[in-house]
Amino acid sequence: MSLGITPSQTVGPYLHIGLPESREAAPGGVRVSGLVLDGAGEPVPDALVEAWDASGAFARSDTRDGGRYELVVAKPARFGEQAPHLDVGVFARGLLKRVVTRLYFPDEAEANAADPVLAAVDPGRRSTLVAVPGADGSLRFDIRLQGDGETVFFQL
């Protein structure tokens, strides 16, 4: 039996009414923040960024603060051949369906070099998937939807 799936539609500009940000920060977690940017390099203030890991731990943030999101996440463990990573989904006005990317950690150079998902990505674009360390232990991870430095997005 195979039923036709229900198609996606945009989350629209009023997503905040129905999709509140996660309230509980992961204890001892890592602060991850960044901008969602459009093809003109402009911040996208009506997006929703969601992150989750292999344990199902989930966090989401909107970008009302000038296109900026902020999440506090627990850094996941390495499993199998895969380096520690988060899957990241972005919904926005103007996105008819979610984009999905991955966040890798900058202090895991060795594990990242052996990660099979990163290995499948054009070497010139891999850096879009690795967060940048901040001075205070936080991480910066900008998401460029289109154009120069476009983030690598995945087909699930």
Next chain:
Amino acid sequence: MTDDDPPYLYEPYVGTRLRAPTQTLVLLPHTKTELAEPVYGHDAVTAADADLTNRHEGEPQGQRIVVSGRVLDADGRPVRDSLVEIWQCNAAGRYRHDVDQHDAPLDPNFDGAGRALTDSEGRYRFVTIKPGAYPWRNHDNAWRPAHIHFSLFGRAFTQRLVTQMYFPDDPLFPYDPIFNSIRDERARQRLISQFDLATTIPEQALGFRFDIVLRSTPFEE
């Protein structure tokens, strides 16, 4: 994502032009992360969260409706115990949101957000009012057909879906680029709820049925 989903770039929907990715997507294998079951705090959801008409002293303006259905996967299995979130404008076509400047009245008795967990058969049910159509600035004289936004988590992140539910026989369908971004006619029709006498409450509220099908996961239930 499947072929039944809209493309990222759909020129008639102006908002897609600077936001649609242009590079080819990289195939992501379904590993533990992609198949993880989301943990979002089930216990916080109460039965009252599914009734959008009882949040204030007075009743909201508009046609009271019951929106219910089942969440299934493509193999026909119920997607149980999963979070469904909805949001919508009021009967006059106005959202309770700073960005919405449409010159239509806010309703002091309507906020427009609800949530529910599916039961063991994948069923959900909301009580709300029928949302109005409203203008937007995509093109000259552009109006959105009446719709309710739906967000579904499913049982794995591969099943995550955000969509919109429409109402039968809306005259605005031919003019709406968001609805028409879905190329396949049969797939588009799946976003239209059906009037349902069986869930209509006598003297009280009209019933609309909206079943939702998420992609399948390799999990066996």
